[in-house]
Amino acid sequence: MPLEYSSPAMLLDHGFDSLIDVRSPGEYAEDHIPGAINLPVLNDAERARVGTLYRQNPFEARKIGAALVFRNAADHVENSLLQRDGGWRPLVYCWRGGQRSGTLAWMLREIGWRSDTITGGYRSWRRLVKAALYDRPLPHRLVLLDGDTGTAKTALLHRLAARGVQVVDLEGLANHRGSLLGARPGGQPTQKGFETALAARLARLDPARPVLVEAESNKIGERNLPPALWAAMRVAPRIRVSAPVEARARFLNEAYDDVLSDAARLKDLLGWLRPHRGHAVVDGWFSLIDAGERLALTRALIEQHYDLAYRRSRKGAGAACAEVEALSLDAPGVEAAAARIEAALGEIMPQEG
Structure with missing residues (x-):
């Protein structure tokens, strides 16, 4: 079940072994939650391709997007995550806590790792930052x-x-x-x-x-x-x-x-x-x-x-x-x-x- 956090400090103290940002490299480079590693399930070009197709034909975009996401996720499991033992606990997020993070988290759970996601994804982190630095006194x-x-x-x-x-x-x-x-x-x-x-x-x-x-x-x-x-x-x-x-x-x-x-x-x-x-x-x-x-x-x-x-x-x-x-x-x-x-x-x- 996706996890909710009410302050930057609470999210930073998430308690998981790893924090995984599955957004594209360009999204990650612009900003990401501190400590997160980038394992994109869509690269920048793939994300642009799926986004363009979605505006034309949402069903076709979901099919192509799913194929790309599963293919890239499998590549991460076979390479970046291959040495992780059975007790590893990852916390996964994408832009808004939707399909990209949900897909990788599901795959990791099916393997046997205790993975979870962040409600609202990166947007939740950004809301917490904005609240702390814009909306209330320090x-x-x-x-x-x-x-x-x-x-x-x-x-x-x-x-x-x-x-x-x-x-x-x-x-x-x-x-x-x-x-x-x-x-x-x-x-x-x-x-x-x-x-x-x-x-x-x-x-x-x-x-x-x-x-x-x-x-x-x-x-x-x-x-x-x-x-x-x-x-x-x-x-x-x-x-x-x-x-x-x-x-x-x-x-x-x-x-x-x-x-x-x-x-x-x-x-x-x-x-x-x-x-x-x-x-x-x-x-x-x-x-x-x-x-x-x-x-x-x-x-x-x-x-x-x-x-x-x-x-x-x-x-x-x-x-x-x-x-x-x-x-x-x-x-x-x-x-x-x-x-x-x-x-x-x-x-x-x-x-x-």
């Missing part, structure tokens, strides 16, 4: 980690996580460093994929304990922060971290090594700032790129672009509840700053209970 007690560009906020989040602090790395989930030069290899997840990762992360956190999140705009690269998260961030208290310009320039030189090492790409990106910073400023940056003066370039970008943009974006933001200065941003400096941020976090928002 239950979490957020605190923002604020600071100028280059103050190692993401590195600090990782160190704080290692110290047991609850954190959400939004830039990591969005696979983007949140700036003009912030694109990362592999590209960004889809909006649905980003929201799935975010909902899964929040579902694992204790609402009674504070959650540290980097202060961001409402968009990271091309991914929008969902309304419930953005509303919580707008009223959250802030801890502001600062560091000397030279330390920030050195940190950016390392953190952005990929883009700084590609002069042509770097010039293309910085060229977009000519209407905002002027030709003379941008030409000066190009001269530093041509000369290979990376530290001078990162310092110039901090002083002539990032700090100006940061001050403008902070207009209207509340004052920080705590200030933490990092004298250096090497490993010992980040560790020391993380300890002071953890102490400040405990003062701003003591643990409940």
